[in-house]
Amino acid sequence: MADGTPVGVAALRNLKTAIPHVIAVVRTGDDELGQVLGAEGAEVVVSEHAWLGMGHSLASAVAATQQTEGWVVALGDMPRIRPHTILRVADELRRTSKIVVPMYNSERGHPVAFPSSLRGALLALTGDAGARAFIQGNAEWVTRIAVSDPGIVRDVDTLQDLAAIDTPQS
Numbered sequence: 001m002a003d004g005t006p007v008g009v010a011a012l013r014n015l016k017t018a019i020p021h022v023i024a025v026v027r028t029g030d031d032e033l034g035q036v037l038g039a040e041g042a043e044v045v046v047s048e049h050a051w052l053g054m055g056h057s058l059a060s061a062v063a064a065t066q067q068t069e070g071w072v073v074a075l076g077d078m079p080r081i082r083p084h085t086i087l088r089v090a091d092e093l094r095r096t097s098k099i100v101v102p103m104y105n106s107e108r109g110h111p112v113a114f115p116s117s118l119r120g121a122l123l124a125l126t127g128d129a130g131a132r133a134f135i136q137g138n139a140e141w142v143t144r145i146a147v148s149d150p151g152i153v154r155d156v157d158t159l160q161d162l163a164a165i166d167t168p169q170s
Contacts, residue, residue: 026047
């Protein structure tokens, strides 16, 4: 980031502001990232299958939890999601016990929240699509909430993305 903060640390800090217990899933061998995120207060879970895609990472995080109301799934490459937005998603999960999907200008974003009743489905996830197919195939489980936070749709995959996240958007 422009201030020297690693993208994943910035994303974690916003998440930790809203959610007290955060699990960060890292790939086997990514010890440096695990140490950095652990030092920031995340419980680090090493997933030997994370390289196979987001579905495997999400299943690893779910497997690492026992008693919970649900999961708020955020991505480490989205450092501009406002803590207030994360808290709003978590509050809606508690209120509805449904999958909560934030929307910005009709665009689906993150974080996405899942109730504990879907634990089995989340544990079965594989591949790189995460829970996208499950969400699309189970519309009755989904609550969409409109938010005014462009950070929910702004991820960092390239150097151009990194430059753009520090550019104000309307």
